Amino acid sequence: MRGAISVDTERCKGCGLCVVACPLHLLHIADKSVNMKGYSYVTQESWEACNGCTSCAIVCPDGCISVYRTREA
Amino acid sequence: MTREEFIKTAPLVYKKPTLLNDTPMHYCPGCSHGVVHKLIAEIIEEMGLTERAIGISPVGCAVFAYNYIDIDWIEAAHGRAPAVACAAKRLHPDHLVFTYQGDGDLACIGTAETIHTLNRGDDIAVIFINNAIYGMTGGQMAPTTLMGMKTSTCPYGRQADLHGFPLKLTEIVAQLEGTCYVTRQSVHNVSAINKTKRAIRKAFQNSMEHRGASLVEVVSTCSSGWKTTPVEANQWMEEHMFPFYPLGDLKDNTK
Numbered sequence A: 001m002r003g004a005i006s007v008d009t010e011r012c013k014g015c016g017l018c019v020v021a022c023p024l025h026l027l028h029i030a031d032k033s034v035n036m037k038g039y040s041y042v043t044q045e046s047w048e049a050c051n052g053c054t055s056c057a058i059v060c061p062d063g064c065i066s067v068y069r070t071r072e073a
Numbered sequence B: 001m002t003r004e005e006f007i008k009t010a011p012l013v014y015k016k017p018t019l020l021n022d023t024p025m026h027y028c029p030g031c032s033h034g035v036v037h038k039l040i041a042e043i044i045e046e047m048g049l050t051e052r053a054i055g056i057s058p059v060g061c062a063v064f065a066y067n068y069i070d071i072d073w074i075e076a077a078h079g080r081a082p083a084v085a086c087a088a089k090r091l092h093p094d095h096l097v098f099t100y101q102g103d104g105d106l107a108c109i110g111t112a113e114t115i116h117t118l119n120r121g122d123d124i125a126v127i128f129i130n131n132a133i134y135g136m137t138g139g140q141m142a143p144t145t146l147m148g149m150k151t152s153t154c155p156y157g158r159q160a161d162l163h164g165f166p167l168k169l170t171e172i173v174a175q176l177e178g179t180c181y182v183t184r185q186s187v188h189n190v191s192a193i194n195k196t197k198r199a200i201r202k203a204f205q206n207s208m209e210h211r212g213a214s215l216v217e218v219v220s221t222c223s224s225g226w227k228t229t230p231v232e233a234n235q236w237m238e239e240h241m242f243p244f245y246p247l248g249d250l251k252d253n254t255k
Helices: A017-021 A055-059 B003-009 B032-047 B061-067 B081-091 B103-109 B111-120 B169-174 B190-208 B230-244
Strands: A003-007 A027-034 A040-044 A065-069 B012-014 B053-057 B072-075 B096-102 B125-130 B179-186 B213-219 B248-252
Touching: A003 A040, A003 B003, A017 A027, A017 A055, A017 B230, A055 A065, A055 B190, B032 B061, B032 B096, B032 B125, B032 B190, B053 B061, B053 B081, B061 B072, B061 B096, B081 B096, B081 B103, B081 B111, B096 B103, B096 B190, B103 B111, B103 B125, B111 B169, B111 B213, B125 B169, B125 B190, B169 B179, B169 B213, B169 B248, B179 B190, B190 B213, B213 B230
Parallel strands: B053 B072, B053 B096, B096 B125, B125 B213, B179 B213
Antiparallel strands: A003 A065, A027 A040, A065 B012, B179 B248
């Protein structure tokens, strides 16, 4: 456990740019759940593998992703 | 340890810049405008210019830019953002003055204002979002539309004999004496976003240090206008836009 993200699901528009930006392929767009605007939002699967590289947050056009990272393994 | 517990204890390493407020952006999913807005907010925050930044917003998709970044903004008439920025900078020489314009605003109706302001060498920074289409009004052909590219007003593709050739305004302004820094960047992946951030920061520094006019073109996507998904739009941009609009610095007199 080195990193994790928290997604502002109400702000997310489900564009999927973070999904292709994640080098570890940990993100996917939720299949059925939608936010108040009707967009499917991004969720993080198997977060234990996340290394907190911030790629997803940098490419996010709406700034919905916050990244937490620790130095400990 | 659950994810919630981890988030409570681990240090926050990346979050939306505080200058970018919580107003939901009206842009379509995956629009490049959001990334550039975020970069501008980050850079102004890092340079400590929150109280001394004046942005000039255009007419086009970014017309509501003043709703999203908490600095002073002036909304200019269509294409006239550089003229307004020129006045703002001359009245407030110690302020950061930048314009934020799309290709319809800067390269079509505002060509004269853009060229003359940059030729005078007013110390402003121009951020030029080039997505080769009129996004806000429904995907019409823009001066920057590529040859053969289909839009709602050239449904069979842009043809030279009927529509003329795409305008490379960045190359034109690089010839002018008044500009000190002219570059073309993009925001399609992490490294490109970091390069764009450095370019915009440099343009803002040039504005603060009175070195002359700077122009940063950001080759962008318009997934709605191009009728693709955001991910496909980025791929299309890499395949079709970059050969005609090659990335890199065209002019840098600040070295």
